[in-house]
Amino acid sequence: MNTVKLVELNADNWYECCQLELTKEQEDYMEPNAISIAQSKFQPSLKPYTITYEGQTAGFLMFNSEPEELDGYWVYRIMIDKKFQGKGIGKKATQLMMDEMQKLPDVKKIVVGYHPENKGAHNLYASLGFVDHGDRFGKEMAVVKSL
Template sequence: MEIRLQELSSENWYECCQLEISEEQKEYIDTNAISIAQSKFEVTLKPYAIICDGAIVGFLMYNSVKEELDGYWIYRIMIDKKFQGKGIGRIASELMLFEMSKLPDVKKMVVGYHPDNLGAHNLYSKLGFINNGDRFGKEMAVVKYINE
């Protein structure tokens, strides 16, 4: 299984909009189309297609400037429902964290998600994110500290 990230472009954005999450995830995550539109107005957001064996199977996006908690935020990671449960999300997340580690003065990476989203909780726990009790609206924010 070859997994890589590809910057969002005029060639792949529509296919990313066609990706779907599972029914139980729909209450936790907006559509990719909303995230893609957001990236056109907030130019510091970096959207990517997730490619597995040559096919677009997911979408992710992070911010290239620091925000709340003095960290770089992950805005989105999703894998199409047909490709979930195969480890693609974890590998894509690791690739994203590697790209984010190249940003200036990285000490923290942060992601917010609904506390009931067990899939997100399990993924980010495995990737070394820690819950310090930070909350933003209905979401909890977990932090990955980067060693210098």
């Protein structure tokens, strides 16, 4: 069975997350996981998780547990290692993450920013009901899922 699970980042799994790799094309759109993990240590509202697939570390994600711009709770990172891409893991992990985020107080919107040329991200978020209202932050576009 192809099981996707989210596991809170911990002493046993953080290093594997640092070793996950993107495709060469995707590297232009995302910081390394180690930077996100370090950021989470200085910004306690950030919640980092490993994404496991059939018991293996397949990806990493992180979201903010406090509202930010656009009165939304922001997704900071979702990445799937290049060896695990194309299996629907990212979509399932995003759904699991949104379930977690909906447990936060007063969540009305989930927001994610990504580079406009990142077609994979665009297709994923559109398929999950995120809408582009024209919000832009630096080089990134922001899409919103209203709950």
